[in-house]
Amino acid sequence: MATQPIFRFGIHDFLNACPLLVPLKEKASTAGFQIVTDTPSALADRLKSGDVDLAMIPSVEYFKSADDYRLVPDVCIASRGPVGTVLLLAKKPLTEITSVAVDLRSRTSIALLKILFPFPANTEIHPVAPDPGSMLAEHSAALIIGDRALTLGDLGSGITVYDLSEEWFRQTGKPFVHAVVAVRQGVDLDRVRQDFIQQAKSAGRERIKEIVRTHTELAEVDTHVLEDYLENKIRYDLGAEEMNGLTHFSNLCHEHRIIPEKISFRFV
DSSP, X not given: OOOOOOXXXXXXXXXXGHHHHHHHHHHXXXXXXXXXXXXXXXXXXHHXXXXXXXXXXXXXXXXXXXXXXXXXXXXXXXESSOOSSEEEEESSOGGGOOEEEEETTOSHHHHXXXXXXXXXXXXXXXXXXSOHHHHHHHXXXXXXXXXXXXXXXXXXXXXXXXXHHHHHHHHXXXXXXXXXXXXXTTOOOOHXXXXXXXXXXXXXXXXXXXXXXXXXXXXXXXXXXXXXXXXXXXXXXXXHHHHHXXXXXXXXXXXTTSSSXXXXXXXX
16 A cells, blocks of 8 residues: 655644644644644745645735645635734824835735735835834834734834724725635645645634633733634635635735736635
8 A cells, every 4th residue: 555645734823823733733644744834924935945735825925826726625814804913003194104114924914015005106115024113113114913913012102003904804895815725736635634624624713712822922912812813803714705805805916916917716
């Protein structure tokens, strides 16, 4: 009997991915996966280079390489309205912002930033480490994503906070898909392993309190805030509504010349 191949599955370890990550890590070896954790932007690069076989990547990175990837059905990280972990901190009115420091771990949020807000045409985007103090000291605004956004605390006077997911929903009325699970061409993700990913997703959603308690990186944040975030603000199903939002986002990326052409979505 042929040995079952081991697929390298890349996934970030922000809190929003933990309901999927925790069950996957516990039983990955029995399902034929090796779990690799990294930042969203790094995972996109590692999937493109072949360093991993499938990965949760920023949705805009799927758009850029759609011909080379297929999507795992019915799994994503999405939101519908305020999410609290994709935030623009602005020192000036939007029409006066000339430079934005953006979290270098993100790519989808940077694309969304360009679509949503009426920045001047000459506004510069600077990918940097996610430190709000230094970002705002040197730039007109800062884009903060992930767990770091949940620990901002009091920003002082003169800072306006925009939730990009909330602004997207206000403008479009659609959910926003932040990340998808993409598989490289030539990787045969069989039905058993697809089902395992779906089972991990379901199991993780039933363990929210445990996951919050063991996510020590956010120990200083009220557990009720974190539980509400995972239970009510993050969506994990790539259903019809989410696909509608994802398609709309891809079309807007094309209109804003973030991607060169419109794409077709292909699934495993």
